[in-house]
Amino acid sequence: AQSVTQLGSHVSVSEGALVLLRCNYSSSVPPYLFWYVQYPNQGLQLLLKYTSAATLVKGINGFEAEFKKSETSFHLTKPSAHMSDAAEYFCAVSANTGNQFYFGTGTSLTVIP
């Protein structure tokens, strides 16, 4: 079975500060891992995905995530937060091609000016 846990349903950071959103996964097979962002009243936009080619994955808008098998984690980071980063962020895991994604409950990021 596959699942993800996102620690912290709400995270607040100051503009220019480091963003760290946590995701831990559970999977009985090597996982495929994704981070999506959702702005109000919109669908989900892909930020980045883990392809197993490299443990550090770079995505759009300056975000990156590091796959750590020993910690079963795939935390999302950004060195310097912008006001435009305020949104809901979802981590997802998929074990096999064609199967459903299992999403976490999301983390709402607030950026304080």
Added chain:
Amino acid sequence: DTGVSQNPRHKITKRGQNVTFRCDPISEHNRLYWYRQTLGQGPEFLTYFQNEAQLEKSRLLSDRFSAERPKGSFSTLEIQRTEQGDSAMYLCASSDAERDLRETQYFGPGTRLLVL
């Protein structure tokens, strides 16, 4: 083609009525997924198609729900005898299983359903 589209974007209906949503995937994407998202939660899988074949259904998909993808292109999701608990955002996603080994799913903007 700019992405996955869904219609309508918003639907308000009375309890007991039937509703139908449409999803147009990215051209040539052979897989199409339906998810439901309630307030404060992540999307939950409902069902998916490979071409016109419906390959997997979640137990969340009660017998009041039916999905079709008759020609392997657009898909419809129908809810019969709607209940207030059906109020949610219904998301559609598509992927290209032949070209994208990691099966990235691209999401539409969703249809927000409110059952009164």
